[in-house]
Amino acid sequence: MKWTGRRQSSNVDDQRGSSGGGGGLPGGLLSKGGLGMVVVILLISWLTGTNPLTLLQQTNIDSGPTQSVTLASSPEEEELKQFVSVVLASTEDVWQAQLPGYRFPTLELFRGQTQSGCGSATSASGPFYCSADERVYIDLSFYEELKNQLNAPGDFAQAYVIAHEVGHHIQHLRGITDKVHAMREKLSEEEYNKLSVKLELQADFLAGMWAHYAKDDRGFIEEGDIEEALNAAAAIGDDRLQKQFQGQVVPDSFTHGTSEQRVRWFSKGFKTGDMAQGDTFSATDL
Numbered sequence: 001m002k003w004t005g006r007r008q009s010s011n012v013d014d015q016r017g018s019s020g021g022g023g024g025l026p027g028g029l030l031s032k033g034g035l036g037m038v039v040v041i042l043l044i045s046w047l048t049g050t051n052p053l054t055l056l057q058q059t060n061i062d063s064g065p066t067q068s069v070t071l072a073s074s075p076e077e078e079e080l081k082q083f084v085s086v087v088l089a090s091t092e093d094v095w096q097a098q099l100p101g102y103r104f105p106t107l108e109l110f111r112g113q114t115q116s117g118c119g120s121a122t123s124a125s126g127p128f129y130c131s132a133d134e135r136v137y138i139d140l141s142f143y144e145e146l147k148n149q150l151n152a153p154g155d156f157a158q159a160y161v162i163a164h165e166v167g168h169h170i171q172h173l174r175g176i177t178d179k180v181h182a183m184r185e186k187l188s189e190e191e192y193n194k195l196s197v198k199l200e201l202q203a204d205f206l207a208g209m210w211a212h213y214a215k216d217d218r219g220f221i222e223e224g225d226i227e228e229a230l231n232a233a234a235a236i237g238d239d240r241l242q243k244q245f246q247g248q249v250v251p252d253s254f255t256h257g258t259s260e261q262r263v264r265w266f267s268k269g270f271k272t273g274d275m276a277q278g279d280t281f282s283a284t285d286l
Helices: 032-048 052-058 075-098 142-148 155-173 176-181 189-214 225-235 238-246 259-272
Strands: 012-014 106-109 113-116 119-122 128-130 135-138
Touching: 012 075, 075 106, 075 155, 075 189, 113 135, 128 155, 135 155, 142 155, 155 176, 155 189, 155 225, 176 189, 189 225, 189 259, 225 259
Parallel strands: 012 106, 106 135
Antiparallel strands: 113 119, 128 135
């Protein structure tokens, strides 16, 4: 991606200094062995919507005392902050043109833990969107896990994560999110999971649709970038993650869609750029 020198969004709220590194994750999980468990919890929480605190309680790791840690930002992390600001700015340009009256979300950077309008969260939550305060939350350390644990490197793979969460913002603005959430108490867990899959695949479609229009922005997207996004989408399919971390695939528990589905819906958004083509809720064959 040719992103350097481009406009950075003013809607980035950097809370890394105030969120700190302690208080959210038990100190013992920062050891070499514990870090691997944090990675697993981070990925599973982000992709299944599971409360990371519940997963932490289910582990048998001796957490040890909680410590407050202040970490200085590295030059690499500061560059990454600039990168996500440019990507967010690109989503603003695209969606403002496509959706008249589009209201910009805020992207909050945090480190370790944060308090969102949807409740408290830690780095183990992974990137997420909160409709209550219209914010996208991300701990930049997630990108290391995306590259090293899921083998999904590349700057456009990182951009895809932001675009997917912004896709959830669009769903919120259109009233789709509230309709899905209202069904939680009316459906069985299995049936609600199917709705969740449709919601997530539509966010993938919207990420692809953003890429469709962003590619025309003066060489912003380069050759090979879309392949990076497709690789990331495939890497975070429910089936692949369950096989990798659980050793077995349980389709009834899918909440985000298979690797094939995620790749297909992102690709559809990228190829068509047509909002009308992204109705996953009416699709007979996801």
